[in-house]
Amino acid sequence: MSRIGVFTCHCGENIGATVDCAKVAEMCKDIPGVAYSVDYKYMCSDPGQRMMQEAIKEHKLDGVVVAACSPRMHEPTFRRAVANAGVNPYMCEMANLREHCSWVHEKGEATTHKAADLIRVLVEKIKHNEPLFPIKVPVTRTAMVIGGGVGGIQVALDIANGGHKVVLVEKSPSIGGHMSQLSETFPTLDCSQCILTPRMVEAAQHPNITLMTYSEVEKVDGFIGNFKVTVRKKARKLDEKLCTGCGLCIQKCPNKKISDEFNEGLGTRTAIYVPFPQAVPNKPVIDTLNCTFYKTGKCKVCEKLCPTGAIRFEQEDELVTLDIGAIVLATGFKLMKTDVFPEYGYGKSKDIIDGMQFERLASASGPTSGVMKRPSDGKEPETVVFIACSGSRDRSKGVPYCSKICCMYTAKHAMLYKHKVHSGKAYVFYMDIRAAGKDYDEFVRRAIEEDDVKYIRGRVSKIYEEDGKLVVMGADTLMGGEPVEIRADMVVLATAVQSNEGSEELAQTLHVSYDTYGFFAEAHPKLRPVETNTAGIFLAGACQAPRDIPETVAQASGAAAKVVGLFSNDELTREPIVAVVNRLPAPAYSHCVGCFLCLSACPYQAIEQEEIKSRSGEVIKTLARINPGLCQGCGTCVATCRTKAIDLQGFSNEQIYAELMTL
Amino acid sequence: MAEPFEPKITAFVCNWCTYAGADLTGTSRIKYQSNVRVLRVPCTGRIDYMMVLKALHKGADGIIVSGCHPNDCHYTSGNYHARRRWMVFKKMMEVMGVDMRRITFSWVSAAEGARWAQLVNEVTDQVRALGPYSEFRQIVGAGIE
Amino acid sequence: MRIGYYPGCSLLGSSREFDESTRAVLKALGVELEQVPDWNCCGASSAHILNHELSLALPARILALAEQAGLTEILAPCAACSNRLLSAQQELEKHPELKAAIEKAIEMPYQGTVKIVNILEVLDRLKDRIAEKVKAPFTKHVASYYGCLLVRPPRVVNFDRPEDPQSMDLLLKAVGATPVEWPFKTECCGAAFSVTRTDIVAKLSGKLVKDAVNRGADAIVVACPMCHSNLDLRRAEINDYLQKEYAIPAMFITQVIGLALGLDPRDLGLHRHMVPVEFTETAGVQS
């Protein structure tokens, strides 16, 4: 027989004025199993808690119902108090006499009866409560950051400076990401390379950071604090330890006409190459698709010339498995290509370029050394048209969302162009100018007012070539829809920001959710913006949604703080409100029949398969098992299970049934 | 003279939205009728239809099932799963001839204190007008209690 | 092959040659046309601007008549007609209550089962047969001009690529012509202003004529009576506006195919054009 104590709180006048607390306490004495019932002015006060603790000891209580305010308010308080009196904290439940009764009903018999009812229900529940213990999960204090752009670098540095090990995985040969491709950055127009390169070097030299460039995540197992991540180190065809980065191989490589990804196809590179001069690490890779040796079996010029003998033609990809405690995704974005717009000629014209290509044209380290030359014939463009929202906010052909960064970088592009070609004319076609950010609107105003960039509010319906010019046909909607025709030398499309190549596959590998457009989904759009639904996996930057640099960096530091917080303990402590699959002696083993229809009901991928094996190792039965490290305790699987093999601790079938049968 | 009929209303609510919304009703001191008894579960996803059946079994005249609005689920998708379950459950109950005017599904967020009061009042009034769910009580009476 | 035929008003009036050439070409290709009996106006231009119910009732009556005649498919060569018929059919399918009201108005049952096709769709089906039967390849540079109604709005007409259609180009290639790359395939000709604002037509269609010539076209090929009127009937205004005598003819796709099949230019109504089609007599012979 249970020995339950009921403690009814007046909450001063808050409950006491509407509910006859003394009467409630009296009525509760008659509930079977209640060994003690008392009312008190303020249960949550120190004397109130002390009184409760003494009563627990004196009356040898094994369960407590505190009838006071909302459990969302004081449940932790009272559970702590109960624990201090030597009773398992999960043997304490709260009846909500204040928010759900005294504050919302009129004083009277019915309200007092309702108060007693609320208590009665929980007394019955408590009879079925089990002592629960916090779940402890050990934590491996090494983080993995996937993506080595500015976001990933920031996360890695912040975690490393917090004293924890970080593995920074980047799929291309160098860290730096898109930011390393930019010429200048808005709204300050400071050189992108100049501010990024020191960070790249810092990351490379940090004792707590291990760089894994030219590497990709292949497989992720485990759960928060205990991931096992398999990384594919793609073969650079080079012994990185021997290579000094002298660059002789690059100079002498005979194959020099390969389209250069870093320059967005506007320049060329060799078959053995580093993506850009400031690359970190400054070690080349061999592009085996274009290398003469891999194509014809002859050449090996680089191998002959390498002073340290570092070239390894026979080198193969390597798989490395790492123990990781937390993962941060910072895989960035890609731009929509210019060839998806039929009205703009499918990008057939070389002089219709995207924003990133313009960055390379404007960059001092770019293919034109920063001199404005249009790609088709190298002439200085006299008139340039910039088209914002190319593909963004376009339900019919593009993506419905706003790409967020284009308003700003288009203003920047127009300014950069005007700074380089003083006599040139710059036009911007836009839908709305979204320049919400510190110094952002001022920046756009500067482009319009000081640099004389002509902003035309309207869409461009068509671009066609005529006599060596690009005829841009549009409308000026602020002039009553007046058609506008501009004969331009170059057109820059601010194409939509899209989720990066392979992000859906990566999301599936990591079991994180993603939206229709392949952007990773945050756990809560407002309150948990840097977390994913999978515990221990966090987000930074444009892999979640279009983001600019300051936002990416801020979010990166946020994600890093989450990781450092997670790593501040040896063990993770989690509320034991988790689902459990029942276990029985052989031959049943469990009520679970292994239909796994619950699998897709779990928002957290916490349901695993567990094989029951005989002594000879033969699988007798396959059961569902719920990983307590991943389960968040929603109970959706419990309601899905036909055999009632799954139950939720703290809200078990027996507890709820008992409550229902008391109503 | 028999006492006027007061319906018994059972509400199943999720901890994070509707329960919190009902807390807000309290902190806002918005009054509503006291017929309802609230049963708290973590998520609408946890609400097994067995619970609704048992509530009817125990003589509930009206039932409220409520949780987070779509997209707002604390557990991301528990409410979406619940919604599907209710869609099928509702149709099954209709086929069985259960009076579905007595079961109300709703979304009440943690910010909708006034809406909770309104919902409870509406359901209470509606069920009071319908009278006791005697059809169901009869068959319970026919069993051995 | 037998197919229903809805000529519409244009094909009996200003664009008789479109009707003549369509009949002649399809006959040569072994297609039988069965005219929808007692057909009426499709409601283009006026009805669909002024009265929504009428804009549905008129096409619905045509389609209901076609249903009664046991037709499963009708060809509406005029782009405006086919556009109106399709729009009405789709709207009535989406709104059963409207359908009931319209059935009452036209005093006929309406099911909406008749498939509406434009001339390019029909010719496209016959492409292999056309290629086989070519007697005098039309070895000209042509600017294929689709106009707006054939491909827009895409969700209604659901035909070809709305920004950069290809079907006419492919047909023209099949009869030996070389379509020029030009940007104005679907640019506005000034359609409805043909009578009221010839100045606008001159400006808009003038752009088309000038560009087609600049890109080396010998003919502009169309599949819409309005396009044709503006490019042909209004050539004088166009030339006045452009201050230059442009002699490039505007031809219906059916006329081009007809010539290639070796049909008599008179049967194709080529003599009816304002801008003479100079190379007709020798078409296929000269290079």
Next chain:
Amino acid sequence: MEALKQRAIELLEKGEVKAVLGYAKGTGQARRAFFARQPGQVDKLVLDEACTQNLAAYATKHEVKKLGRVAIVAPPATQRALIQLMAERQLRDGDLAILAVDEGAIKELGSAAALEEHLALKAQGLDAKDKTLLAKLDAMSREDRWAYWQNEFSRCMKCYACRNSCPMCYCEHCTMDCNRPQWVPVASHSIGNLEYHMVRTMHLAGRCVECGDCGRACPVGIPVHLLTISAEETVHELFGQRAGAKAKLDYALSTFKTDDKESFIR
């Protein structure tokens, strides 16, 4: 029939299967399940209009699984049940040789993929009698429907024949056997019967292959199959999917779409 017998003998003789599960003559006009374990027993197999039982219900039994690979005579509903059992991981791909019977024609299907493809070609239709009854129920007032089922259930004695005949009711521990807590009263009184049938219906929504065996199994003639069939039809109407079509997990009630209709929610 001859083709079936011939194939059955071959399978048994070559040792490809340990038994052929088919139909044999039962009492009177009835047909019963029959395991032919020797080529000589194959002659007892029959295949006619009266062979209605869904033999898939046997496929998940321990005793049958212990035999090893078994061939099973499978009319369309049985085929659907088998693929659904694979989706629910109760049968493994290749565990069975499926002798698909469609209007007399026999086709042997060895894998889930073959079965899936075979099923994709077929439209699933309801029995005319069931359709009429469902329409009749649909047309009733709610009160009449309640009265109808209460009247039907009044004959129910909870013999669980409907459950045991069902190929999808393979759980070793049924909710009905659940006593901590005792969700559904054991006794066959009104509330116990009602709750039993409600729970059975909900458990089969999205899983019912619409074979109708539960209704045929009922010794007192309650059309219990209409409940699960109408639930399955609801699932089809709402979510556009049916059980017994795919060998991969695709359970309507543990998946969702963010735009599922919710007009009933206020």
